[in-house]
Amino acid sequence: MKNYLYPLIALFLIALTANAQNDIKLKFNEEGEFKIVQFTDTHVDLASKSNLNVYETIEKILDTEKPDFAILTGDNVTENEPQEAYRRFAEIFKKANVPWAAVFGNHDGQSGISREYLAEFLPKLPLCMNSDLDMGEIYGYSNFVLPVYGKNKKTKALLYCMDSNSNSTLSPTVDGYGWFDFTQINWYRKTCREFTQANDGNPLPALAFFHIPLPEYTQAWNNKNTPPLGVKNEDECSPDINTGMFSAMLECGDVMGTFVGHDHINDYIGVYYNIALAYGRVTKVMRNPAEDPLAGGRIIVLKEGQRQFDTWIRDMNGKRELECTWPDSFTAENSRE
Numbered sequence: 001m002k003n004y005l006y007p008l009i010a011l012f013l014i015a016l017t018a019n020a021q022n023d024i025k026l027k028f029n030e031e032g033e034f035k036i037v038q039f040t041d042t043h044v045d046l047a048s049k050s051n052l053n054v055y056e057t058i059e060k061i062l063d064t065e066k067p068d069f070a071i072l073t074g075d076n077v078t079e080n081e082p083q084e085a086y087r088r089f090a091e092i093f094k095k096a097n098v099p100w101a102a103v104f105g106n107h108d109g110q111s112g113i114s115r116e117y118l119a120e121f122l123p124k125l126p127l128c129m130n131s132d133l134d135m136g137e138i139y140g141y142s143n144f145v146l147p148v149y150g151k152n153k154k155t156k157a158l159l160y161c162m163d164s165n166s167n168s169t170l171s172p173t174v175d176g177y178g179w180f181d182f183t184q185i186n187w188y189r190k191t192c193r194e195f196t197q198a199n200d201g202n203p204l205p206a207l208a209f210f211h212i213p214l215p216e217y218t219q220a221w222n223n224k225n226t227p228p229l230g231v232k233n234e235d236e237c238s239p240d241i242n243t244g245m246f247s248a249m250l251e252c253g254d255v256m257g258t259f260v261g262h263d264h265i266n267d268y269i270g271v272y273y274n275i276a277l278a279y280g281r282v283t284k285v286m287r288n289p290a291e292d293p294l295a296g297g298r299i300i301v302l303k304e305g306q307r308q309f310d311t312w313i314r315d316m317n318g319k320r321e322l323e324c325t326w327p328d329s330f331t332a333e334n335s336r337e
Contacts, residue, residue, distance in 0.1 A: 024099045026069055026148045032304035034148050037065055039297045040073040040261030040280035044085045051284040057316045061297045062096040070098050073261045073280055074105025074211025080112035090125040101129045103142040105211035106166040106177055115141040139181030140165055145191050150304050157302050158206035177212050179239035185248050192252040203254035205307045213238050213260045216246045220270030220277040226330040228270030230322050234263050257326055265292045271330045281313045
């Protein structure tokens with residue numbers, strides 16, 4: 001009895017704290033679908049009036065897609081006093097009645113306000129589902145999991161939100177971008193194990209959202225058996241050190257796909273060992289719109305009780321592109337030559 005009791009108590013606490021701030025539960029709709037929109041690299045700076053067009057882009061996409069949940073995957077606000085910019089995000093999501101969350105990128109917290117402060121500030125905003133439960137226990141400041149409930153009110157899917165951190169902590173020996181700390185990987189493994197045990201030993205369908213791409217993204221792009229869909233207009237800016245988050249996901253068996261930003265002019269989705277490794281679509285307007293991806297967002301639709309998802313890009317002009325389904329679009333029979 002004790003073997004089952006402890007995981008159930010742990011899951012109750014996770015679910016309770018993840019949603020406590022705004023008392024929200026994410027749910028599959030009557031058709032058994034749950035739609036997510038990912039916005040990334042908005043780089044808002046109200047003080048210098050930089051990238052303010054992202055607010056209009058987000059409003060348009062929310063109105064078109066009517067998602068059940070929205071997530072900002074890093075480099076969200078890059079000014080010294082980011083509170084007002086985040087309040088504007090919250091106002092847009094509140095007006096659309098869309099719960100939302102945000103993970104941090106390498107530029108978040110680099111100015112006057114720390115990531116720690118932001119982690120405490122964001123859960124107080126309307127409809128924001130960020131949780132600061134694990135601050136101090138695991139590395140980083142935007143690590144939490146959001147359950148998605150089914151018709152029977154049981155957890156049917158998971159959304160992992162993670163802080164992929166900022167820059168190397170081993171400079172000058174190792175330069176470049178940050179990587180997942182071992183405490184984060186252990187937290188992910190522990191959380192997955194608890195949900196899996198509560199689900200009769202079966203891993204739940206899960207997605208993971210963070211900012212900096214894993215080193216394995218390069219292998220996904222170079223996968224000749226199941227080629228990626230989308231563009232790679234710059235090399236992946238992954239960390240130089242690989243601490244094993246991908247292998248942890250592979251071993252745990254719940255994560256179907258990861259969704260990142262960081263590299264503004266990449267928008268591809270590929271697979272590596274049958275895990276989808278995807279970029280969002282940069283939400284700010286790039287300097288060379290003739291060659292770079294047009295600003296927009298990535299849509300992901302989960303299906304209740306199924307290990308699959310549909311995904312596409314919705315650009316700022318309303319065009320829908322790069323439609324595919326994982327895993328069906330990435331089998332050898334459906335590979336794109």
